[in-house]
Amino acid sequence: MSSTRGPATGSLSTASRAPEVNEDIRFPQEEGGSSVKQRRRKREIGTIIRSLGCCPTEGELHDLIAEVEEEEPTGYIRFEKFLPVMTEILLERRYRPIPEDVLLRAFEVLDSAKRGFLTKDELIKYMTEEGEPFSQEEMEEMLSAAIDPESNSIHYKDYITMMVIDEN
Amino acid sequence: MGSGTSTRHHFAFQNAERAFKAAALIQRWYRRYTARLEMRRRCTWSIFQSIEYAGQQDQVKLHDFFSYLMDHFIPSSHNERDFLTRMFTEDRFAQDSEMEKCSDYESIEVPDSYTGPRLSFPLLPDHATALIEAFRLKQQLHARYVLNLLYETKKHLVQLPNINRVSTCYSEEITVCGDLHGQLDDLIFIFYKNGLPSPERSYVFNGDFVDRGKDSVEILMILFAFMLVYPKEFHLNRGNHEDHMVNLRYGFTKEVMNKYKIHGKEILRTLKDVFCWLPLATLIDEKVLILHGGVSDITDLELLDKIERNKIVSTMRCKTRRKNEKQMEEKGKANRKSSAQEPIPWFLPQSRSLPSSPLRFSSYKAHKTSRSSSIPCGGCLDRRELSRQVRSSVELELERCRQQAGLLVTGQKEEPSRSASEADSEAGELQKPTQEEWRQVVDILWSDPMAQEGCKANTIRGGGCYFGPDVTQQLLQKYNLQFLIRSHECKPEGYEFCHNRKVLTIFSASNYYEVGSNRGAYVKLGPALTPHIVQYQANKVTNTLTMRQRISRVEESALRALREKLFAHSSDLLSEFKKHDADKVGLITLSDWAAAVESVLRLGLPWRMLRSQLVNSSADNMLEYKSWLKNLAKEQVSHENIQSSLLETLYRNRSNLETIFRIIDSDHSDSVSLDEFRQTWKLLSSHMNIDITDDCICDLARSIDFNKDGHIDINEFLEAFRLVEKSCLAGDTSECPQATNAKDSGCNSPGAC
Numbered sequence: 001m002s003s004t005r006g007p008a009t010g011s012l013s014t015a016s017r018a019p020e021v022n023e024d025i026r027f028p029q030e031e032g033g034s035s036v037k038q039r040r041r042k043r044e045i046g047t048i049i050r051s052l053g054c055c056p057t058e059g060e061l062h063d064l065i066a067e068v069e070e071e072e073p074t075g076y077i078r079f080e081k082f083l084p085v086m087t088e089i090l091l092e093r094r095y096r097p098i099p100e101d102v103l104l105r106a107f108e109v110l111d112s113a114k115r116g117f118l119t120k121d122e123l124i125k126y127m128t129e130e131g132e133p134f135s136q137e138e139m140e141e142m143l144s145a146a147i148d149p150e151s152n153s154i155h156y157k158d159y160i161t162m163m164v165i166d167e168n
Numbered sequence: 169m170g171s172g173t174s175t176r177h178h179f180a181f182q183n184a185e186r187a188f189k190a191a192a193l194i195q196r197w198y199r200r201y202t203a204r205l206e207m208r209r210r211c212t213w214s215i216f217q218s219i220e221y222a223g224q225q226d227q228v229k230l231h232d233f234f235s236y237l238m239d240h241f242i243p244s245s246h247n248e249r250d251f252l253t254r255m256f257t258e259d260r261f262a263q264d265s266e267m268e269k270c271s272d273y274e275s276i277e278v279p280d281s282y283t284g285p286r287l288s289f290p291l292l293p294d295h296a297t298a299l300i301e302a303f304r305l306k307q308q309l310h311a312r313y314v315l316n317l318l319y320e321t322k323k324h325l326v327q328l329p330n331i332n333r334v335s336t337c338y339s340e341e342i343t344v345c346g347d348l349h350g351q352l353d354d355l356i357f358i359f360y361k362n363g364l365p366s367p368e369r370s371y372v373f374n375g376d377f378v379d380r381g382k383d384s385v386e387i388l389m390i391l392f393a394f395m396l397v398y399p400k401e402f403h404l405n406r407g408n409h410e411d412h413m414v415n416l417r418y419g420f421t422k423e424v425m426n427k428y429k430i431h432g433k434e435i436l437r438t439l440k441d442v443f444c445w446l447p448l449a450t451l452i453d454e455k456v457l458i459l460h461g462g463v464s465d466i467t468d469l470e471l472l473d474k475i476e477r478n479k480i481v482s483t484m485r486c487k488t489r490r491k492n493e494k495q496m497e498e499k500g501k502a503n504r505k506s507s508a509q510e511p512i513p514w515f516l517p518q519s520r521s522l523p524s525s526p527l528r529f530s531s532y533k534a535h536k537t538s539r540s541s542s543i544p545c546g547g548c549l550d551r552r553e554l555s556r557q558v559r560s561s562v563e564l565e566l567e568r569c570r571q572q573a574g575l576l577v578t579g580q581k582e583e584p585s586r587s588a589s590e591a592d593s594e595a596g597e598l599q600k601p602t603q604e605e606w607r608q609v610v611d612i613l614w615s616d617p618m619a620q621e622g623c624k625a626n627t628i629r630g631g632g633c634y635f636g637p638d639v640t641q642q643l644l645q646k647y648n649l650q651f652l653i654r655s656h657e658c659k660p661e662g663y664e665f666c667h668n669r670k671v672l673t674i675f676s677a678s679n680y681y682e683v684g685s686n687r688g689a690y691v692k693l694g695p696a697l698t699p700h701i702v703q704y705q706a707n708k709v710t711n712t713l714t715m716r717q718r719i720s721r722v723e724e725s726a727l728r729a730l731r732e733k734l735f736a737h738s739s740d741l742l743s744e745f746k747k748h749d750a751d752k753v754g755l756i757t758l759s760d761w762a763a764a765v766e767s768v769l770r771l772g773l774p775w776r777m778l779r780s781q782l783v784n785s786s787a788d789n790m791l792e793y794k795s796w797l798k799n800l801a802k803e804q805v806s807h808e809n810i811q812s813s814l815l816e817t818l819y820r821n822r823s824n825l826e827t828i829f830r831i832i833d834s835d836h837s838d839s840v841s842l843d844e845f846r847q848t849w850k851l852l853s854s855h856m857n858i859d860i861t862d863d864c865i866c867d868l869a870r871s872i873d874f875n876k877d878g879h880i881d882i883n884e885f886l887e888a889f890r891l892v893e894k895s896c897l898a899g900d901t902s903e904c905p906q907a908t909n910a911k912d913s914g915c916n917s918p919g920a921c
Contacts, residue, residue, distance in 0.1 A: 050203030057196050098197045109190035112183075131192030142198060145716055163201060 045077055049086070054095035058132040064089075100164055107156035117153040209719045211777055213660060215726040216681040218771040219733065221628045272434065273315035287313040287393075289320055296393040297364065303386040304356060311431035314389065318438045321392040324399060325445035330477045331469065332403050332450040334370065336695065342370040344458055345690045346655030346662075346674035347407065350381025350420070353706040354678055354688050355390065361704065362690065365394045365402050372450050374655045374674065375407020375460035375613070379418035381677065385427055388439075406446035406477075407460040407655070408613040408631070412436065413484035444478045448612060455650040456697055462615030462654050462671075463643050464633045465623040472608055479601040483610045483631060616657055617671050637667040644670060650697060662689025662703045678705045682725040684718035727781050733769060734782070735800045740768045745793040755790040758783070839879040 045068075046061050056064065068081045089095065110126050111118055118126075120143065127134045127142065134142070145163075146154045278286070285302040287295055287309075299309070309317075336342060343362055348355055365371050373391055378384035394402045408414060415421045415436075424439075425432040449459040449472070457469075601609075614632025621636040640652060652671045658680045664673045678688030689703045734741065744767060746752075748760035756764070761783070762775035775782075783791060784799070 046199070047203045047206050050200040051207035055196055055200045057192065058199070097200065098193060103194065103197055106190040106193040109186050110194075126187065126191045127195060130188050131190075131195050134195060134198075138198070138202070141202065 045082070049089075049095075052086070052090065053097060054089060055097040056095040060095060100160060103160055104157065107160070111156070116157065117151070117155045120147050120152045120154070123147075123154055205716060205719055207777070208723055209660075211774060212719070212723045212726040213681075213685070214773055215730050215771075215778075216685065217658070218628075218773060219729055220681075222771060224629050224631075273312050273319065276310075276312035276315070276431065278310050278312050282310055283307070284309055285313070286310075287317060289316065289396075291317075291320075291393055291396045293366075293397050296390065296397050299386075299390050299393050300356060300359065303352060303383070303390065308427060309386075309389055311428050311435065314385070314428070314435055315431065315438060317389060317392055317396075318435070318442055320396055322438070322442050322445055324396055325442065325447070326478075328445075328447050329473065330448045330475065331473050332405075332447045333454070334372070334403060334450055334452050336370075336453055336693070336697070340368050342372065342452060342693045343690055344372045344374060344653050344674060344693065346374050346676040346688075347376035347658070347680075348373070348381070348387055349376055349409070349677045349680065350378055350384035350387060350423070351677045351680075351706070352381070352383035352386050354676055354704075355387055357688075357704055357706045358676065358690055361702065362692070365398050367398065367401055370401040370403070372403045372405065372452075372458055374450075374458055374653065375405045375446075376409045376655060377404075377407070378420040379409045379415060380680075381419075382423065384420045384423055392442075403450050404446055405450055405458060405460055406443065406448055406613065408483060410443040410446055411482045411484065412440045412443065413482040440481065441478075444481045446477075448472060448477055448609065452693065453697060454648070456653060456693065457647075457649050457651075458653040459612045460654060461611070461613045461632055461656045462617055462635055463639060463652070464611040464615055464635055465639050465642070466607070467611055467643060468608060469647055471605070472612070475601065475605045475608070476599075477609070479599060480606055480609045483606075483613055614656070617654075617666050617673075619666070637670070640667045640670050653691065653699075658686055659689075660686045662687040663691065663701050672699060674701075682722045685722045723781075727778075730773075730778070731782065731800060731803060733771075734765070735803070737768050738797050738801065741765065742793070742797060744768050749793070754792055754794060756793055758789050758791055761791050761793070841879055 045065055049056060049061070049064070064085070065077070068077050068085050070076070070078065107118070108114070110122070123143070123146070124139060128139055146159050148155060284307040285295070285298050287299075302309070334342065343358075345358060359365075363369050371394070377387050377391060381387075391402075391404060395404060409418065409420070412421070421436060424435055428435055449457060449469075451457055611632050614626060614629055615635055616626060616629070616632070617640070618634040618636055621638040623633050623635050623639050626632045626634050643649070644651070651669070653674060654671065655674055655676075657673055657675065658677070659673055659675050662675055662678065665671070666673070672691065674689055674691050675686075676688045676690055679685055680688075684705075687703045687705045689701050692700045692702065694700060741764065744764040745756055745761070748756045748764060758776070758779060762779065765775050766773070783796060
């Protein structure tokens with residue numbers, strides 16, 4: 001796919017994003033062959049969108065998938081349908097990632113006693129009962145990195161700092 | 169009560185709402201984080217896999233190149249002819265092993281000081297179990313017992329059919345394991361978790377027991393022992409790595425020679441025999457077919473059942489007979505076929521006249537001379553990928569030789585062929601397989617499934633094909649099978665279903681690429697033959713790491729390997745970059761960088777995604793490519809004294825060089841004479857685009873021969889360029905060159921090297 005696809009409008013930087021989108025989406029192909037008409041399984045769309053810098057909620061993700069999937073749901077998404085939608089999302093800067101300070105405030109809301117940490121049980125309760133609940137696997141994964149085994153709690157300020165550094 | 173309660177309620181509601189929103193925000197953020205982690209993991213995976221497969225492809229190409237030279241090169245002297253003959257001694261090996269008695273092991277004495285396990289035959293279950301325990305304690309089995317065991321193993325294998333038929337009515341459960349690749353920890357874990365083999369517990373090991381890992385010998389000993397103890401319940405399939413040619417490159421040969429300094433050669437010779445007698449496939453209840461690689465659109469189980477499987481000594485290179493040749497021989501004629509009718513190998517310019525369709529012919533009988541006699545399939549596709557340099561330099565070399573000899577190639581087919589075929593025909597009973605027989609075996613040992621329908625040449629591996637769901641369906645229907653179990657490909661979870669759950673890939677070597685890279689798995693088949701998968705990861709360290717840490721470690725390792733590869737192609741990259749820099753500013757866009765890198769390396773990796781890891785500094789999306797290349801070099805070996813192009817070439821061909829050395833070093837003495845070294849270098853330099861004068865090579869050779877005994881051992885050579893792998897010193901086969909100062913190579917004439 002050449003870099004001339006995508007809307008003609010938009011700044012230079014976003015136009016040069018379009019080929020990046022192509023590559024990223026075409027990339028996770030396991031089997032041999034380079035068929036242009038790639039199909040992606042629905043659940044992988046979330047991974048793709050998020051790795052392109054977007055941060056949608058699960059609900060937003062479902063809406064998006066509904067928008068691009070086939071009339072008869074095959075469990076696959078076709079690239080040609082996905083690309084224009086994705087390009088628009090990027091140009092509109094939809095689903096912006098969450099800044100560090102906003103994230104911190106979110107933790108502080110849950111930490112009503114303002115101790116600077118949440119206990120393991122509290123974290124589990126919030127993450128699995130509130131918002132868009134985590135699956136068991138997601139919860140375990142988060143706990144493995146977040147919880148300080150000695151105090152059995154998450155010091156969220158340090159946690160955020162560590163995760164953000166890791167990102168970059 | 170009224171307003172107070174409602175205010176409290178209002179606050180409570182607000183708080184609940186805020187908590188809800190806060191939780192949702194955190195979850196949203198976290199999910200993005202894990203998605204990015206997943207992307208990194210897949211990138212890393214892609215890097216490892218593409219480098220691994222590119223390496224396999226290299227080997228095939230290299231073999232083709234040298235085989236072709238061997239067949240067509242007109243030696244200008246007796247010495248050169250001998251040299252070339254010795255380069256491919258597989259046929260001579262056959263001669264040797266026929267002449268030597270296999271019961272040689274009886275003459276080997278085991279010293280009293282030996283504290284390892286002692287075997288006596290017929291083997292008992294206790295012996296096999298004792299082996300596991302001994303190896304767990306890092307003991308080594310004495311060469312005498314190794315050879316004895318191999319001898320008995322071969323005796324047993326010879327009686328087995330090509331396709332083993334197993335029934336579940338005798339044993340309650342059957343466990344199928346995939347690639348082990350010398351990782352003893354995984355095998356021990358499987359036996360520990362699943363139980364030892366017994367009359368009630370059947371096992372099938374689906375090939376690739378050796379190479380890459382450090383305990384291939386031990387794994388073979390254990391597997392063979394159990395096979396002898398429980399012949400009806402314990403089954404082995406041959407994998408593409410059960411092949412002495414492949415072993416030369418991927419570490420098994422080296423492991424044997426390191427562990428058995430005196431008897432290693434003999435062990436390898438015997439193993440060559442044992443490997444080619446391994447069965448090709450296992451069939452359970454006539455319903456589940458287990459084989460190592462896969463199938464193709466021409467896979468014919470009836471034919472596979474009937475061929476003499478031991479004729480296919482190696483899937484790498486095979487002198488095959490043509491069908492009518494076979495008939496002619498049967499009629500009593502003994503002349504060699506004229507080379508004019510032989511198909512043209514991929515690396516010659518003439519091959520451009522071949523059809524360019526990437527799809528294979530569906531009917532094998534319709535094949536024209538579109539395939540070379542030595543590569544598994546699809547010569548037409550390889551053509552697109554080969555480097556123009558190789559073609560022209562090979563042609564040049566051949567031209568020179570032809571001129572030297574004053575002869576035309578086609579007119580003198582007798583001369584060079586004789587030296588090669590002499591050994592063949594003298595090998596006595598070891599007849600050559602037909603082209604079709606060989607193809608059938610290569611297909612089942614090398615193929616990979618793909619999502620698209622159809623069947624096409626597996627150019628990434630250089631052997632076998634990619635087969636689609638329709639091919640699977642066709643095969644299952646034709647032979648009334650339920651599904652296929654295969655291995656051959658590493659999977660992150662240790663297993664993967666595809667083709668509508670008709671094909672199961674099972675891979676049992678955990679942490680294959682790097683600690684934390686993947687799980688291993690095995691599959692148990694119950695009474696209804698429904699598969700039940702068990703996963704594991706045999707490494708204590710990974711269990712304590714978080715997913716993030718695991719991915720980072722593996723990622724680092726992959727990126728290091730990738731940077732090495734980039735460095736090895738520095739000059740090609742530079743010229744490619746320059747093409748994008750028409751104004752000669754010294755800058756190119758990052759997009760151009762990605763395009764250039766892919767066109768040189770051809771790994772099919774998402775370079776834009778990897779860019780941030782590989783390119784440190786770029787202003788306004790532009791890259792100063794020269795300084796980037798310089799930085800790459802700095803990370804690698806410091807090379808003040810050796811010309812960088814030479815170093816680069818060595819780096820790129822590091823594993824090739826070793827393979828070549830080991831091929832030349834036919835007696836596995838680990839040393840080559842200075843003369844052999846020179847000849848090798850000459851051939852290699854025509855294969856690569858490096859101009860090295862004879863004097864330079866001699867100087868190089870002499871300076872490398874540290875102890876001046878007229879011989880260079882491989883370690884001396886690699887040491888001189890600090891390319892010694894850690895494995896030589898530490899006994900583990902991970903590939904990792906040391907980054908230290910290189911010694912003065914003596915190649916001082918400017919411009920000559």
